[in-house]
Amino acid sequence: MKQLNTPSFRFLRPAFSLVFSLLFGLSAAQAQKANINDFDLSGDAVFTGANCIRLTPDHIWAGGAAWHKQPIDLNGPFEMKLQVMLGCKDASGADGIVFVFHPEARRTGYQGEGMGFAGLEPSLGIEIDTWLNEHLGDPYQDHIALLRDGRVHHHFSLAGPNPIPNIEDCREHALTVRWSPGSHQLSIELDSKQVLSYRGDIVRDIFRGNSKVYWGVTAATGQYNNRQELCFEKLEFTRADELKPLELDGTKGKKLLDGEIVSLDNLQFESGSANLLPASKAELNHLAEIMRRNPSLKLDIFGHTDNIGDAGANQQLSLRRAEAVGTYLRGLGIPARRLSAKGFGEKYPIASNSLPSGRLKNRRVEFRLSRPIP
Template sequence: MLQRTLLPLLFLTLLCTSVRAQSSVEEFRLGGTARILDDECIRLTPDVQFASGSAWYEKAIDLNEPFEITVCLVLGKNDEDGADGIGFIFHPTMRTGYRGEGMGFAGLVPSLGIEFDTYQNYHLGDPAEDHVAININGRTHHASSITGPTPVGNLEDGSKHLLWINWDPIEKQLSVMLDGKERAKLSANIVAELFGGNSTVFWGVTAATGRKTNFQDICIKKLTFAEAKVQPKVDFGGKR
């Protein structure tokens, strides 16, 4: 399956700044400092201290069906003085967990979080390098990570970094590719083992800064998934 998707992914990498989005930024509910930049990009945080922003897709998706998320991430251009990173969250309600080092999924149960971390928190077991990890149930220490942390090259270079997240419900595999390379892979029945048999979840993306800062953006390229037939009541007021 990886071989079948590699060529299209490399093609998208070459055209990361020009591929037309297939979903609108208007389809996201924004929280905190998040603001729309243009017809495909959302700035989650400006380059200021102690900012946090979130963007949740307005419709719940069905994890019994495949999904594919293709976006570009911009994690700012402050390297040594940059923080904190971007997290992708899957949760039964549209609710953001603790920000900052919590990457927006800390404290959420049940949840699945994919982090693109640009700041080393020693007490969380972070490596010195920018890194990718998959965490569950709001646990942010890497001793509890089910995949990673995997060090990657410097993400705080002001450039767009192509991200591709794919879920195959038949093979029960979640794949995360960044800049054309597989950075994380999870083989698990996440519907049964993580979400208690509930296949209806929301997904969103969050970012935060602390004493160190960066502007952090997400640019939507292609979203392919099945919306849940029964949409749950939206809870968007529970920001932490």
């Protein structure tokens, strides 16, 4: 609770003991030894000992993050145990820490009341918040909540905010995060007591089917501040395969990002229909990944046919194919407002329709990424 009494100024032990472990019970991949070199630090975060990270000093407007370099796979279970120390100043301490899952490596969100989580989308965050921001719906006490998509207003919380005893007491506190992908159950314990639980298909509902995410811990201070630390002695977890480097038919990804119109050779439909053949989906998955990584860009989808058959029917077919591609991308989590589909039928050939090879080239779906005018 924030009170105008004298804050405690006990000195911190230089290296409080911290246990930080991830156990992937049923996962096929092998657990591995923790290594401090597996973390990337950003902002004000520093290694303070063999196994310790200070995320923020007790200075105004500080922010720091520690991100593990390897993504994890949320299709496997995990149990994470760590201990955190959120400073010695109860009355004037701020702002807190967030344990974050996010598909992009080393991204950190807005600081201050955002605690390095605000604005990260898509994301899942377990916050321990030590500062009352009335406009965010914070309760009066220190609290814990499950947040999504970089939204720190509690109106959007998936679970909580649940008040916890004062955590700015100069001591380390055990935090356990458990995920069971089979039952879709996430539960969080603080000092061996369950403080939060959530049931939901995180991979589908938060990460749009992408189970491989990076994880890290972020923290920030504002006008008020605290020293915020975590350490680990042991870290066991299973690496998900590294996310594949972005590839879209060789150089096509780059061309798209340069604003060129590109058609995908491997995009195929059932003859005379708008049903995508399974072989087309790998390319479209890459395209969706490009769009996730470039959230400000919109995608135009243009359908074209050869000149065989009725021109009106060709126009309709080309539109339905473009729309089918849009539907597939929406299913991968790309919002409809970022997609537009048009059908041009046989109007714009790129080769002669007199030869089969030319007609094959003319039956195509083209893509263009564009940056909307602000």
